Amino acid sequence: MSQSPAASIDPAGLTVRLSDARLGARGTIVDVRAESGAQSVGVVELQRRLLEFGFVEGARIELIHEGAIGHDPIAVKLDDMRIALRRADAADILIALDPA
């Protein structure tokens, strides 16, 4: 996925997109953007749906399961809920990973 300069992520690799996160990744959501989703329901709508499910800045998140094919879809623990989503829909969620 090509990224605009505005979307570039810190070089230290401590902030990742949920779509790129690995199994077991754990951290805090720092940003929920309105960038992807143009091929599906639209950029603004996808962001609103993510927010509605509780993907909000400050929420704790952990990637707990992934599918067998292409590590997709993924299941995350979001605060005290479990949510399943496709990686393609998770690119707008930025996570600050906990220090190892």
Add this chain to the structure above:
Amino acid sequence: MSDLALSPARVALVGNPNSGKTALFNALTGARQKVANYAGVTVERKEGVVTTASGRTLNILDLPGTYSLRARSPDEVVTRDAVLGQLTGEAAPDIVVCVADATNLRLVLRLALELKAVGRPMVLALNMYDIAQRQGLKIDLEGLSREIGAPIVTTVATRRRGIDDLVAQVEAVVASGALGTTNSWQEPDAAAIRKAHAEAQRLVRTYVRPPEHPDTWTGKIDSVLLHPVGGMVVLLALLFVMFQAVFTWATPLMDGIEAVFVALGTWVGAGVSNSLLRSLISDGLIAGVGGVLVFLPQILILFLFILALEDLGYMARAAFLMDKIMGGAGLHGRAFIPLLSSFACAIPGIMATRVIDSRQDRLTTILVAPLMTCSARIPVYTLIISAFIPRTTVWGLFSLQGLVMFGLYASGIVSALLVSLVIRKIFWRSAVEPFLMELPTYKLPDPSNLARNLALRGMIFIKRAGKIILPLMILIWALSTFPYAPVGATRPAIEYSFAGMIGHFIQPLLAPIGFNWQMAIALVPGMAAREVAVAALGTVYAVGDADNVGTLARTLADHWSLATGLSFLAWYVFAPQCAPTLGVVKRETNSWKWPAIMFTYMTALAYLAAFTVYHVALALGGG
């Protein structure tokens, strides 16, 4: 207090999916409920009645589950419009009961805040409160109630705890004459959603002390059930058990129902002297109703599994596991359940597509659902296989007949995936609905709730299918009966009827796929339901004992070539030989366009498949 009877009040139940809302509805209303459709849309409308201690009638409307009033699916549109009082033919509720899973308050509090903005009086029901207590979750009910400005009741719907309290609280709010405030709700944008979340988060931090013993089972079970390999193994094993159950447990019941209807037909027939009326009643009406009811055991067993797995919280996991495969074919993970139901019968499968949010995803699922091998195809498959496929063993392990049966099932599944791929990649290249789904905490299903929901599904099937199937049965009976055979006719009467004429008329079209005119005739009554073709073949070949599949199979083996038999099988994999399915598609989509498309593409596929199979078989010496 006046002497006038207390005026009834309308109560709307609103809540997140998985909040136990339906269980609460069942606990409140018991058997006093009815299911219909909302005017003009195919969303189920469930209403029940409760009488309060003071004698007031509460009409309780169970609205579809939602996370937000910002509606996305047809179901959620109904919830929003009903709450806002904008639904055609539906008065605004006097009071809203917001149902919450007490162990998972954050999301529902945001919904509660939205509901507050609508301005109707509200009561918050904290359901599954026993689980919250067991986990050591402490909720400051008074503080929370004060802050959101609504009374709070704790309930355990599955054990009927707190139900009287809830009714009393609703009654108190209604009796107080609370009129609510003006509606200030408007569709929230991203900023408003963030703000509402922050507010819900603050409420949770202030009034809820996190559980001392949080649920650890869900995580442990998921580590097996969502395991990339183990999870698939469990899913396949479950499906295997489910199909075993559907096809073996149901058999005695189905035989029983068939026997009852045959006996009923004979008994009623004996009492009617007019032969035409007798034929209409026993061959048309009674056989028609029997033809529908005979599938009820399979459908109930299938739904028992689906409802139990749903209540357990497993269905969301199945959708998770299947999403990549379904998604590869352009289908939504949620299409898994409707397609699974279609193995029993496409009709409940098509009705189950209502859970799919996006219209295009839903239509795609509806269009491919009849390609799943429904149980009405089994009698046809069994007959043709026993007539043409030798009882031999291949590779010393598998029966050839079993392999052919498996191949027919597999062709159905593969073609459904291919057709949906073609639809999504060629015709609807636009939107791919995001896949976002809560994986609920596992809970043991409650047997009485399960039984009630199962009975409801059964009733809906009988009513909806019956409404469509009965008139069709009578039409097809008329086609196969009139006009009568001339006096002294030597051939079976059906040959002289309209069905016979249609059969003779279309036979030249079917000649290239190896069908003779007897087969063409059998296809006409076979439109009522696929398995009727077996009886129709018995009639045209004048096999007296048509129920004896062995006799009929021998007759067919004598009259048909192997190529013709195989071609007939290929035809039945694809052909839309089921008018009730087309009728249900019309009902569900509110247009003749979709059944027309379904009929056309399935007939085209069937013709193509039968043509190919026939000519390949001829070339290989199967003439």
